[in-house]
Amino acid sequence: MDAFWIILTGSFVSISCGLLGSYLILRRMAMVGDAISHAVLPGIVIAFLISGQRDSITMLIGAGVLGVLTTFLIEFLHKRGNLQTDASIGVTFTWLFALGIILISAYAGQVDLDQDCVLHGEIAYVPIDLWITSTGKIIGPRAVFITGSVLIIIISFIIIGYKELFLTTFDPAFAAAIDISTAMWHYLLMGAVSLATVASFESVGAILVVALLIAPPATAYLLTEKFLFMLILTAFLGIFISVTGYYLAVSIDGSIAGAMSTIAGLLFALAFLFSPKEGIIITWLKNRIIKKELSESF
Amino acid sequence: MIQQVEDPAVEVHDLTVTYHKKPVLWDIDLTLPRGAIIGIIGPNGAGKSTLIKSMMNLIPHSSGYVRIFDSNIDEVRPQVSYVPQKESVDWDFPASVMDVVLMGRYARLGLFKRPRKADREVALDCLKKVGMEAYKSRQIAQLSGGQQQRVFLARALAQEAEIYFMDEPFAGVDAATEKAIIGLLREMSEKGKTVVVIHHDIQSALEYFNWIVLLNMRLVASGPTQETLIPSLLEETYGGKLTLLAEVGNLMHKKEFTGRDKR
Numbered sequence: 048m049d050a051f052w053i054i055l056t057g058s059f060v061s062i063s064c065g066l067l068g069s070y071l072i073l074r075r076m077a078m079v080g081d082a083i084s085h086a087v088l089p090g091i092v093i094a095f096l097i098s099g100q101r102d103s104i105t106m107l108i109g110a111g112v113l114g115v116l117t118t119f120l121i122e123f124l125h126k127r128g129n130l131q132t133d134a135s136i137g138v139t140f141t142w143l144f145a146l147g148i149i150l151i152s153a154y155a156g157q158v159d160l161d162q163d164c165v166l167h168g169e170i171a172y173v174p175i176d177l178w179i180t181s182t183g184k185i186i187g188p189r190a191v192f193i194t195g196s197v198l199i200i201i202i203s204f205i206i207i208g209y210k211e212l213f214l215t216t217f218d219p220a221f222a223a224a225i226d227i228s229t230a231m232w233h234y235l236l237m238g239a240v241s242l243a244t245v246a247s248f249e250s251v252g253a254i255l256v257v258a259l260l261i262a263p264p265a266t267a268y269l270l271t272e273k274f275l276f277m278l279i280l281t282a283f284l285g286i287f288i289s290v291t292g293y294y295l296a297v298s299i300d301g302s303i304a305g306a307m308s309t310i311a312g313l314l315f316a317l318a319f320l321f322s323p324k325e326g327i328i329i330t331w332l333k334n335r336i337i338k339k340e341l342s343e344s345f
Numbered sequence: 346m347i348q349q350v351e352d353p354a355v356e357v358h359d360l361t362v363t364y365h366k367k368p369v370l371w372d373i374d375l376t377l378p379r380g381a382i383i384g385i386i387g388p389n390g391a392g393k394s395t396l397i398k399s400m401m402n403l404i405p406h407s408s409g410y411v412r413i414f415d416s417n418i419d420e421v422r423p424q425v426s427y428v429p430q431k432e433s434v435d436w437d438f439p440a441s442v443m444d445v446v447l448m449g450r451y452a453r454l455g456l457f458k459r460p461r462k463a464d465r466e467v468a469l470d471c472l473k474k475v476g477m478e479a480y481k482s483r484q485i486a487q488l489s490g491g492q493q494q495r496v497f498l499a500r501a502l503a504q505e506a507e508i509y510f511m512d513e514p515f516a517g518v519d520a521a522t523e524k525a526i527i528g529l530l531r532e533m534s535e536k537g538k539t540v541v542v543i544h545h546d547i548q549s550a551l552e553y554f555n556w557i558v559l560l561n562m563r564l565v566a567s568g569p570t571q572e573t574l575i576p577s578l579l580e581e582t583y584g585g586k587l588t589l590l591a592e593v594g595n596l597m598h599k600k601e602f603t604g605r606d607k608r
């Protein structure tokens with residue numbers, strides 16, 4: 048049963064991250080995902096210091112606020128400060144992340160958050176942290192409900208805003224011309240990324256969440272040219288990564304989140320080499336066949 | 346030569362636009378007639394793209410205002426369509442030709458609503474008009490530059506708007522396609538639609554447009570083609586560059602010809 052809960056949480060997390068990551072990579076904003084996942088840290092710590100408990104809702108709010116603030120800061124430095132996007136991302140998130148680390152170490156005594164857990168997460172603890180009602184009934188692991196709710200929110204967001212997200216991602220100028228607010232959808236998307244990041248952070252940690260945000264959609268992008276397929280394929284890759292990642296970790300007795308990220312990276316490498324679209328081995332083979340045919344015909 | 350019209354499609358009043366405090370458009374004041382095919386002409390960096398973007402209020406003005414059909418742009422947005430410069434989007438995006446053309450229908454659909462069968466029919470019809478119906482399921486990454494341009498045009502047509510702003514729709518299309526597109530624009534103008542086109546070729550401009558705007562940061566001229574595409578104004582616009590002088594020479598030559606034809 049433990050395995051089931053862990054894999055379920057892992058799947059929820061990787062589907063949420065992967066779906067949003069699809070938009071990020073098509074908007075050439077992969078690094079923004081990276082930035083948000085790091086910058087939410089002080090939000091979590093501050094929320095914890097204020098409320099004094101590891102209550103997930105408080106943390107979600109704290110992190111969500113910081114996530115959107117991060118995107119504002121990046122936009123602000125880029126537009127007003129005239130700084131390149133990558134530079135403004137680099138400045139913003141390292142600074143906020145460092146602030147979070149300082150807060151954790153300074154309040155280490157009072158804070159029941161440890162650095163390792165924040166950075167690497169511990170999905171193996173999912174089955175231990177149960178949600179128990181006031182009548183004493185055990186409903187199930189808390190993480191499953193949190194990551195599950197976040198997944199539902201994100202899927203609803205994508206279904207409701209499918210057209211708008213699609214258009215503002217592909218052609219923001221045309222979207223603005225027909226009165227679809229690119230800024231609004233940008234910040235909604237960033238809010239959703241913050242939400243997914245925080246929900247994932249307890250289980251996979253702040254660093255590995257980036258792997259789930261970018262690797263599965265990047266893999267799917269290499270394998271299909273249809274946007275909807277890309278989303279669906281990303282979701283299936285997320286599930287596959289959770290299942291194989293879990294069993295890999297069990298067999299080598301290692302970190303589950305680490306194993307999941309490794310699988311995600313391996314899948315990307317495979318797609319990179321063998322994708323029918325632009326895989327380098329397939330392209331090389333095709334070129335060889337063409338050359339051979341050409342030389343035979345002469 | 347700046348001619349104003351009554352009941353204009355677009356009215357630009359004392360418009361100044363700056364990027365980072367550097368003025369790009371300076372005190373533009375013009376009116377464009379309804380139902381005309383209007384060419385905006387000027388050298389690279391003259392502010393042509395900036396002008397049509399500020400007409401659609403896509404970038405902030407430093408001063409002045411724009412009115413479209415005597416209304417605030419936000420009240421008539423769905424009636425305004427835009428064909429951006431082709432290079433402004435990533436053509437490796439995972440989308441099909443049909444997906445892109447359907448975007449033209451989004452202005453008419455609210456949140457939640459998916460394009461319906463009727464929308465698909467309009468989109469297909471517009472693809473036919475630009476001769477691309479055979480490519481409707483093709484991924485856009487597999488189109489040539491000219492085909493991409495036609496897809497953008499079909500998307501604008503699918504919006505069924507009243508006024509169209511097109512940023513270099515003829516860039517990179519072959520002569521036959523250019524003729525087909527201009528035929529299409531004429532058809533639209535006959536139906537009373539206003540078409541504003543950024544264009545680079547002065548010779549064909551003479552034949553394509555019935556109204557010309559000459560721009561080089563400042564407004565040099567705005568008026569009927571025959572009165573604006575004249576060597577003195579063109580020189581003022583381009584600042585007497587070598588290549589231009591050659592073009593002007595050609596133009597005069599051509600005028601002589603057309604003049605002779607008429608006689």
Ligand SMILES: Nc1ncnc2c1ncn2[C@@H]1O[C@H](COP(=O)(O)OP(=O)(O)OP(=O)(O)O)[C@@H](O)[C@H]1O
Pocket residue numbers: 364365369387388389390391392393394395396
């Ligand atoms: N986003 C921007 N930020 C800063 N300057 C800009 C921006 N966009 C355009 N400019 C500047 O404004 C001026 C006008 O640009 P614009 O794109 O309107 O010219 P254009 O007439 O369309 O030129 P082209 O024929 O090359 O398309 C140029 O000097 C350009 O460098």
Ligand SMILES: [Mg+2]
Pocket residue numbers: 393394395430512
């Ligand atoms: Mg331009």
